[in-house]
Amino acid sequence: MRIDPFEKFAMIVGGILLGAFILAIAYANFVWGVKVPTCEVVTRPFSKGAFIETAPKTYEVQVVARMWYFDMGTGKNEITIPAGSKVTFFVTSGDVVHGIKIPEKNINIMAIPGVVGRVQTTFERPGEYLMVCHEYCGIGHQGMYAKINVIQ
Amino acid sequence: MGKIRSLTLWHWYVGFAALFVGLFFGLRQSLARAGIWAKYDYYQGLTLHGVLNALVFTTFFIAGFLYLTTENSLKRPLRSYALAWFGFVVLLAGTVLAAVPILTGRASVLYTFYPPLMAHPSFYIGLTLVVVGSWIAALVVLRTYLAWRRENPEARVPLMFIATATTYIVWFIATIGVAAEVLFLLIPWSLGWVKETNPLLARTLFWYFGHPLVYFWLLPAYLAWYTIMPRIAGGKLYSDPMARLAFMLFILFSIPVGTHHQFADPGIGSNWKALHAFFTFLVAFPSLLTAFNLAASLEYAGKSRGGSGLFGWWAKLPYGEPVFAAFISAMILFIFGGISGIVNASYNLNMVVHNTSFIFGHFHLTVGSAVTLTFMGLTYLILPRLSGRELFGRRLALVQSYTWLIGMLIFSFANMAAGRMGVPRRTDLGLSTYSFPQVVERLEKLSALGGVILYASSLLFFVVFLGTLFVGRRSKERSFSLPVTEAYQTEAEAPRVLDNWKVWIGIAVVLIIIAYTPVLNQVLEISPFGSPAYSPSLPVPLPR
Ligand code: HEM
Ligand SMILES: [Cu+2]
Ligand SMILES: [Cu+2]
Numbered sequence: 001m002r003i004d005p006f007e008k009f010a011m012i013v014g015g016i017l018l019g020a021f022i023l024a025i026a027y028a029n030f031v032w033g034v035k036v037p038t039c040e041v042v043t044r045p046f047s048k049g050a051f052i053e054t055a056p057k058t059y060e061v062q063v064v065a066r067m068w069y070f071d072m073g074t075g076k077n078e079i080t081i082p083a084g085s086k087v088t089f090f091v092t093s094g095d096v097v098h099g100i101k102i103p104e105k106n107i108n109i110m111a112i113p114g115v116v117g118r119v120q121t122t123f124e125r126p127g128e129y130l131m132v133c134h135e136y137c138g139i140g141h142q143g144m145y146a147k148i149n150v151i152q
Numbered sequence: 153m154g155k156i157r158s159l160t161l162w163h164w165y166v167g168f169a170a171l172f173v174g175l176f177f178g179l180r181q182s183l184a185r186a187g188i189w190a191k192y193d194y195y196q197g198l199t200l201h202g203v204l205n206a207l208v209f210t211t212f213f214i215a216g217f218l219y220l221t222t223e224n225s226l227k228r229p230l231r232s233y234a235l236a237w238f239g240f241v242v243l244l245a246g247t248v249l250a251a252v253p254i255l256t257g258r259a260s261v262l263y264t265f266y267p268p269l270m271a272h273p274s275f276y277i278g279l280t281l282v283v284v285g286s287w288i289a290a291l292v293v294l295r296t297y298l299a300w301r302r303e304n305p306e307a308r309v310p311l312m313f314i315a316t317a318t319t320y321i322v323w324f325i326a327t328i329g330v331a332a333e334v335l336f337l338l339i340p341w342s343l344g345w346v347k348e349t350n351p352l353l354a355r356t357l358f359w360y361f362g363h364p365l366v367y368f369w370l371l372p373a374y375l376a377w378y379t380i381m382p383r384i385a386g387g388k389l390y391s392d393p394m395a396r397l398a399f400m401l402f403i404l405f406s407i408p409v410g411t412h413h414q415f416a417d418p419g420i421g422s423n424w425k426a427l428h429a430f431f432t433f434l435v436a437f438p439s440l441l442t443a444f445n446l447a448a449s450l451e452y453a454g455k456s457r458g459g460s461g462l463f464g465w466w467a468k469l470p471y472g473e474p475v476f477a478a479f480i481s482a483m484i485l486f487i488f489g490g491i492s493g494i495v496n497a498s499y500n501l502n503m504v505v506h507n508t509s510f511i512f513g514h515f516h517l518t519v520g521s522a523v524t525l526t527f528m529g530l531t532y533l534i535l536p537r538l539s540g541r542e543l544f545g546r547r548l549a550l551v552q553s554y555t556w557l558i559g560m561l562i563f564s565f566a567n568m569a570a571g572r573m574g575v576p577r578r579t580d581l582g583l584s585t586y587s588f589p590q591v592v593e594r595l596e597k598l599s600a601l602g603g604v605i606l607y608a609s610s611l612l613f614f615v616v617f618l619g620t621l622f623v624g625r626r627s628k629e630r631s632f633s634l635p636v637t638e639a640y641q642t643e644a645e646a647p648r649v650l651d652n653w654k655v656w657i658g659i660a661v662v663l664i665i666i667a668y669t670p671v672l673n674q675v676l677e678i679s680p681f682g683s684p685a686y687s688p689s690l691p692v693p694l695p696r
Contacts, residue, residue, distance in 0.1 A: 001393045002645055004448075006448075007391070011441070018436060029500050034500040035422065036415045036416065036500055036502070037415075037416060037418050037422070038418075038422035038423075068691065095268070096268050096269050096351075096686050099416065101574055102574075103575075104574070106504060108502075108503040108507070109416050110414075110417045110418065112352050112417065112419065112679075113268065113351055114351060114352060114682050115352055115678055116418055130574070130586055130588075132586060134577065134578075134579070135578065137269075138688035138689060140691075141578070142580040143585040
């Protein structure tokens with residue numbers, strides 16, 4: 001089969017480009033720590049939310065997504081933490097599939113009944129962070145959100 | 153070959169009727185998200201939009217079109233018309249069974265129907281019949297091919313048939329996943345024979361199907377771009393062998409990649425997600441080959457028409473020809489669709505865009521434009537031939553293509569930008585109780601503007617469609633043959649292995665086993681069959 005020199009060139013450039021993208025992904029993963037959720041085998045699904053300070057400025061939030069609110073164990077749809085806090089979210093669902101997106105962070109995870117997901121981030125800047133449900137979960141979906149207040 | 157006429161036409165009538173209804177809800181969604189005309193059942197409309205456009209329209213159009221390409225490329229009648237008509241009836245019955253519960257509000261579960269939201273059983277049974285109907289269409293094409301092979305034991309498979317068969321091969325392997333999901337999980341569960349189901353397993357099976365589904369839509373558009381478009385442009389296909397190679401690579405890599413839709417799912421190891429991401433990058437490669445081959449073909453056409461220089465040929469292409477206008481607009485939009493697709497596929501970068509409006513900004517460039525607009529262009533080409541009438545409203549058809557181009561650039565840009573700011577998809581944003589920065593409001597208005605332009609453009613299409621059928625001038629001759637492109641580098645230069653289906657399907661199966669065994673293993677281990685059924689309107693399990 002005859003491959004035109006121009007085509008060979010285009011294929012090589014395309015290949016290099018894809019390779020460069022893969023390297024960039026690996027760099028973000030290993031150096032910046034931008035990870036995707038993985039398979040959690042240790043934590044079993046839970047049915048109540050919890051908000052735990054495990055060490056100074058270190059929190060664990062157990063989130064149960066339900067039609068149509070996030071149960072984070074605080075009795076309201078928000079948590080308050082000091083700036084610079086490192087937060088680990090354990091996420092599951094008590095009914096249908098939901099999702100969590102924190103627009104100002106790279107937090108993006110599905111809440112699926114029967115399994116637990118884990119994501120971690122540090123809230124450096126004070127402010128009010130929105131956390132929305134981003135998977136259709138029934139007629140109340142557009143009202144499902146919570147807030148993370150990060151104070152000085 | 154006259155029998156093909158009504159067969160293809162009837163598939164298209166139903167397909168475009170579905171699109172007509174589906175697009176209305178596209179308009180409503182883009183308006184509602186900007187807070188305009190927002191009082192209606194958004195999620196019922198969204199289910200209709202997804203099911204009618206992405207599942208019903210595409211399947212009917214493609215089935216009808218691929219019958220035509222089969223006859224045109226193999227130059228023999230289908231085996232058999234009776235079976236093909238039976239397939240049509242099954243498709244239609246399935247569509248009705250699925251549509252009734254959606255229209256009566258008992259299946260507002262969107263076109264991905266993730267459990268444990270549960271629809272009326274008729275919805276699942278209807279979708280199953282749609283899949284079975286498409287399998288019958290695939291069987292007709294297969295039997296026609298086998299008969300042709302017996303009659304022509306030595307002949308090379310024509311490129312147009314390579315594309316036709318590739319579409320159905322990918323489709324058949326893909327639909328095994330959704331068939332397993334619906335038959336073994338969802339139908340028994342929705343009928344109440346089984347009380348609890350496994351949501352993560354269902355999602356995994358769905359996306360085993362869901363990614364190759366997009367190639368089922370796209371490959372017929374590639375077929376048109378490779379084997380029809382260069383001739384319409386006044387040239388030749390640059391390389392037949394490289395086109396064959398691209399199609400075979402699609403068989404290999406369009407399936408073992410489904411987990412790239414589940415990067416944000418718990419319960420699946422990030423290592424396996426990375427493997428699927430890697431294969432996804434490999435499936436970008438045949439699209440790069442396609443880009444080169446088609447650009448070279450266009451250059452050949454432009455230069456044959458008297459263009460010269462590095463860019464001079466670009467000005468000589470027949471932009472005033474409706475069929476070409478639709479194809480070129482579709483291809484331009486697909487460039488952006490491909491680039492945004494690489495963003496989605498990029499593993500951790502996906503965390504920025506997953507389930508935001510970036511995603512539908514992306515796929516309206518692909519299925520919503522590259523595919524839909526190409527199918528409209530094919531209609532401008534083929535409908536006059538099938539109906540024996542001249543194209544009605546050539547001008548309207550031209551305006552239609554270019555307004556779609558403009559409307560879609562606005563719509564998808566606005567939604568991709570909003571998605572970058574975290575605006576969720578599948579959300580009745582007009583009624584949301586949270587709010588985003590001010591700029592998002594403006595982006596949603598822009599998206600609504602794009603939606604209005606697109607909807608107006610689609611109405612022009614339907615005017616041309618119905619006008620051609622009912623008031624188009626009768627043309628003297630009828631012909632059911634497609635204008636098939638010649639190649640500059642011909643099939644004679646292609647190694648024989650490029651028509652050897654067994655080799656490519658064999659490797660594809662091995663890749664699927666490599667990619668999916670660990671994923672399914674993990675899912676079955678970690679995710680229980682523990683979810684009762686929910687209705688979208690009640691926060692407690694359905695009593696059963
Ligand atoms: C007039 C043109 C169109 C407009 C204005 C439009 C608008 C929209 C909007 C705003 C959404 C997102 C809704 C949301 O996520 O909340 C959407 C979703 C969607 N559209 Fe379109 N659309 C159009 C044409 C099409 C076409 C031609 C197709 C495919 C053939 C298509 C397929 C889809 C699919 C599959 C979804 C996803 C549904 C889901 O998330 O369940 N659309 N459309
Ligand atoms: Cu939700
Ligand atoms: Cu995909």
